[in-house]
Amino acid sequence: MKKIISLIVALLSVSVLSAKGDLHLFDVDNKDGSITTVQIEKAFVDAGFGIGVNSNMNKPFMIQFKKTGYKVFTLLTVYHKQMSMDLVTKYPDFGVFMPMGVGIYQSKSEDTLHVSVLTADAQAKILGFDDPLIKSIEKEVLAVLKKALPNSNNKLSEDALKADKSLVTKYELELDGEDWAESRENLMLSLNNGFDLYGFVIPSKLNVNESLKESPYDFYETISICKLPVIYTVSLTRPEAAAFAPCSLMLYKKKDEDKIVLGFPAVHNWISSAHVENKEATDVLLKAQKQFESILAEATE
Secondary structure, eight states, X not given: OOOOEEEEEOSOOOOSOOSSBSEEEEXXXXXXXXXXXXXHHHHHHHTXXXXXXXXXXXXXXXXXXXXXXXXXXXXXXXXXXXXXXXXXXXXXXXXXXXXXXXXXXXXXXXXXXXXXXXXXXXXXXXXTOOOHHHHHHHHHXXXXXXXXXXXXXXXXXXXXXXXXXXXXXXXXXXXXXXXXXXXXXXXXXXXXXXXXXXXXXXEEEEEOGGGOTTOSEEEEEEEEXXXXXHHHHHHTTOGGGGGXXXXXEEEEEETTOSEEEEEEEOTHHHHHHTXXXXXXXXXXXXXXXXXXXXXXXXXXX
């Protein structure tokens, strides 16, 4: 039976200025290079977090673009092994932050290392719901960073720009009684073909379902997706947007539903939260959004 596409927009579409910034920004002296991304990763692991990726982007920047303006430009993604699992059990859409991004960067022209991470309020805004556990995870993240970055300064970013577009993009694949395991396999083949076609890469995957104690899902996984020209171009003017990379694509099927749901945080979050106003950067972001939507639309038709 022919499968049906359903494009769903997030319940919450923000059209007013945020009352405060969406990003926690840490600055710390690192003239001697003694603070490393390996140390920051270890601090998260010691505090009960799992790691998605710890990717030094300078190497691929040099390979593809022959230059980089950074001593350090690393994409670190993390998730809390207990609280994140509790949240995704209650709220399927929380998977778009499993894992969540931690941007770490230091330009060649400065002695300061910077770290950016989304606030709990920003996550709630993007998701369209709130829960005390989101704040609890934020508290743990901030504690880790303060410990890993001694004598650092911490502030909020400037107020977010207006975002008139949906902040989470979702598609549904109606199964119409077909075997979900076979449908999932075919879906993954189509997704991988699309990612290859448009130059998206997959640095990591997370099988969420195997970590849930009493799972309401037949399967639940997240796939980290990134596209190098997007990250590189945005980094030239707004490196703090690294908190959104790589993007997490959630895929799941609830046991009591006859459909597979896919979703990811839209690039409009980058533009709004990180004040991406440079035309070249916004163009590459919006192009990636269109390509990503095209991949999901074809995979679910």
